[in-house]
Amino acid sequence: MIARVQSYALSGLEGVCVTVETDISKGLPAYDMVGLPDAAVKESKERVKSAIKNSAIEFPMHKITVNLAPAYVKKEGTSFDLPVAISLMLAYGTIDADVSGTVFLGELALNGDLRPVTGVLPAIISARDKGFKNFVIPKGNEKEASYVRGVNVYAAETLKDVVFHLTGKAPLSRVAPASFDATAEERQSAFDLAFVKGQETAKRALEVAVAGGHNILFVGPPGSGKTMLARALPSVLPDMTFDEALEITKIHSVAGTLGEKGIVTVRPFRSPHHTSTTVSLCGGGTKTVHPGEISLAHGGVLFLDELPEYKRSTLEALRQPLEDGVITISRSGGTVTYPASFMLCASMNPCPCGHYGSKQRRCTCTPNDIRRYHARVSGPLLDRIDIQVEVDGVDYDALVSQADEERSAEVKKRADTARKIQRARFDGSNIKSNAEMGEKETRAYCALDKEGEEVLREAFERLHLSARARSRILKVARTIADLELSESITPAHLYEAISYRSYNLDS
Secondary structure: OEEEEEEEEEEOOEEEEEEEEEEEEOOOOEEEEEOOEOHHHHOHHHHHHHHHHHOOOOOOOOEEEEEEEOOOOOEOOOOOHHHHHHHHHHHHOOOOOOOOOEEEOOEEOOOOEEEOOOOHHHHHHHHHHOOOOEEEEEHHHHHHHOOOOOOEEEEEOEHHHHHHHHHOOOOOOEOOOOOOOOOOHHHHHOOOHHHOOOOHHHHHHHHHHHHHOOOEEEEOOOOOOHHHHHHOHHHOOOOOOHHHHHHHHHHHHHHOOOOOOOOOOOOOEEOOOOOOOHHHHHEEOOOOOEEOHHHHOOOOEEEEOOHHHOOHHHHHOOHHHHHHOEEEEEEOOEEEEEEOOOEEEEEEOOOOOOOOOOOOOOOOOOHHHHHHHHOOOOHHHHHOOOEEEEOOOOOHHHHHOOOOOOOHHHHHHHHHHHHHHHHHHOOOOOOOOHHHOOHHHHHHHOOOOHHHHHHHHHHHHHOOOOHHHHHHHHHHHHHHHHHOOOOOOOHHHHHHHHHOOOOOOOO
16 A cells, blocks of 8 residues: 655755655565655654654554655655654554645654754745645644744644544644744843944944945954944844744754744844854755855844954855845755845954054054955955944043943834835835845935935045945935935935945055
8 A cells, every 4th residue: 555645855945845655565574765865864764663663553564665756856854754654654554544735744753752853944834835734743843833824733742642633532732823023032131332432433334234234344443342333233123024034034944043932033143253164154065055154144144253364265255145135055965045135244453453543552564464454355345345434442531431322222213214214115025125225226216416426426436436336325325314214315415325435445
């Protein structure tokens, strides 16, 4: 007898329907698995056998053939344990149930317990979009699955629980849909802008960057507050919508980095060390193509502290994702495209000693030292950073001042208002912020009057800007206008946007 059970495999964040077919026939006892399984899937034979026996269920001592169709799709991971066990029991006649509309996912322990697996959320969403409504998953994946609307999810703790559910002896309760709450509880423990003394220009630049989703670079001597400003970013980032949270959670579900909540409620803030490799930043792997830091930062911030200390090849890998918002990774294990729309925040010293241009300390570097140091960050990468602001040291009186600094909550209110304007402006499109505008949108929403064109022309010629830099200045000016609740871009908005591009690393 042949039994068929549905499961799902993942290619990146996209699901592929996998039919687990089991045939039990007469002959010498044998247990074969075909259909392009990897080592973890092949090993499921022994896990399934022990789990069935230790669940007090008879295991068939016949010739068993398990096929994972379609055969051209590589099957990876341990999520096929449960569907293989169910198909085997159906084929042997241990259970009699209609499972045609149900998708099974889960790893089996040797004693029959169900263990959680990665990628359940994107698998369920993909299966739902293909018409599946019923899902049986491990109890450990219950929370993330509860956020998927329009499906019936049943979470089991053991294989025996699944058997009793299918046979009607003890039906499992449907997982109750969870409500999404974007209130950022974690923000209370985050760095606050009120802790950063002085640096009003840098704080204003940070506000503009958050309001429009622009990339930002802080350049200044050690101890001037660059890292504190960057660490305060999560406290002013806009709250996520439910759709954004699901998209981000799918990535973290595949990577296995989901927390106890089962969904990401706060925008990611990733800060990889400067010794990180290109693969760890972009993603990849020898067999499975895993998401890297830039995909884990999708919808949030990627913070690169001490930018010139990263390998040149690693930094250059950022150029394409910064333009396209996605990254396509090609490895021997396959080609996968992951989302990579993030806000880049970087910091660096102006020279090896860190005091070039400082008003407080004297630089001891030679001109050649400074040029070599700046050359570690390429011009094309800098050209993609919308806001480049100089951060100098703070004097002692400002550090010990008891004057109240503006809190992150106030800055966030203004940034949220600007984001709300942008959501209304781009309603019906995939664009979420001014930084994501293409040439068509830039021409439509960043039109200048005659005076504005003259201001931008003068800056273009005097600062030797590129066409990309001109476009990014217009987008930043549009964000500044949104913060000022202005319908049009004025010369004052342009002057401020241009000032954020006037810092020259070659000077």
